[in-house]
Amino acid sequence: MAMTRKGADAFLFGVMLLLCALWGLQQVAIKVAAADIAPLLQVALRSGIAAVLVGLLMTLRGGWQGLRQGTWRPGLLAGALFALEFLFIAVGLHYTSASHMSVFLYTAPIFSALGLHLRLPSERLGRLQWGGIGLCFLGIALAFGGDLSWSALDGRMLFGDALGLCAGMAWGATTVVVRSSSLSEASPSLTLFYQLFVAFILLLAFALCSGQLQPLRLTPVSLGSVLFQGVLVSFVSYFTWFWLLRRYLASNMAVFSFMTPLFGVTFGVLILAEPLSLNFVLGAGLVLLGITLVSGHAWLARCFGAGTPA
Template sequence: MSAMRKDADVFLFQLMLLLCAIWGFQQVAIKLAAADIAPLLQVALRSGIAALLVGALILWQRGWQGWLGCTWRGGLLAGVLFALEFFFIALGLQYTSASHIAVFLYTAPIFSALGLHLLLPHERLYRLQWLGIALCFAGIAVAFGVGLQWTTMDRYVLLGDAFGLLAGAAWGATTVVVRGSRLSEAPPTLTLFYQLGVSFALLLGYAAVTDQLGPIRWTAISVSSVLFQGVVVSFLSYLTWYWLLRRYLASNMAVFSFMTPMFGVTFGVLILGEPLSLNFVAGALLVVLGIVLVSNHAWVGKRLSAWLALR
């Protein structure tokens, strides 16, 4: 019998606050170090560092035994999609702000919900979720400034935003692959290793072919950025997330996780001095609201029912 998972408490809130701040800062870290080391090389190195750490943990725990034969196909596909996610993040950060990438990346639950709806009969979408999808895509249209007159600089921003949206789609597709394959039953560390190992090989190979391996300036900012992404984000924070999933209700954790794009926007403005247009702020709020409805429709439905009962 599986262990009972707890409702949200102060400890979960505090730890999720820290995790969301870490995840919200990662795009800012890449942008800060972009002058010293190419964003694509940064995301490749972060995957390589984390893959070594996760691989050592798997060997120590013997978490690979009995799983490699039935998971390697799904693992390779999940790794390719994971590489695409960070490829689009690195590409997008060359054209748009870290704030924009932080919001569009977290459209991933929308794409995963649509994919699971099409592939798995028990993952059908409910009315609140369809409403959330509609709100999310309306928010994307508003944030993209549909109908506005664009300058050449604005078009570059729009291109970067589109790459951020593609990163979210790749992340959502990764979730579909994991849920629809034997990876859903495998140890999460093995799934994470597939993603990190394959993405490291693909991203580093692409960086070499496209001559993005240098020049590198190993400054305090560039070293800190790569270590932060590889050790803190891709290793410690992801393992902490999986540890929390085994102890708390996933729906409660998902609600807290939507603080991440807000942290990303805040850090982008405060640290990088990124401007925020009114249409982006309005669109971002619609996107986040839509994501909350899609990912937590049951939780939202209960709260709405309780509120209506008190009227």
């Protein structure tokens, strides 16, 4: 018998608030520890630590049966896209701020919605969602534009912002692969293991081949950043998300998850003293509004009594 999923309540809001704060802090943690441990090495190690923890949990629960269900091909592809996402994040943070990275990374729902629209008939976009996509891309253009004077544009930051957008694309593509392949029937833990394990191998290999293992100093900051990302973010928070998905409506959770870029921007300003231009703030607001319309259209329809747009 299928489990009935609940609507939003105070417990969901509280847990999502905590999860979004953790996710928003992740880019800031990478940036803070960059002087002691290379960002690329950080994201490789976080994936490796979390992969070991997920693998141990699956062993205790007997969760390896999915390997015999033809999931390894899409699993490897999802893992490669997951690695690409964090490669873009690690490199992009050399050039742009954690605040900018948080906003551009969370354009992922836009790209996953576009991909699923093309791949699955059941995921066709309605008018409200297309409007949200238009708002999102308008916001991206505004956020990229700085003060709209070409002579004043910061080329390094623009490059980093572009990599953040590429990371969002890779994340969106990962969602499309998971939803449109045999992974859609696999356990969340197996899907997560594929992503973490493959990402660890590919990112570590890339770091070795490109000579991006330095700096590497074992300090409280570097160890704290890697453990925070590997244990709290990539293991505890992801499994908490999956646990919530089994009990609450996904549309409600999707809307709450858009608090993450707000936390990312706030932590970037408070911890790293990152500056914010007016155009970036306005652009980020349009991006978040667009994502809300795309991913939260079902929730909005219930709230305002509107029918599902054709």
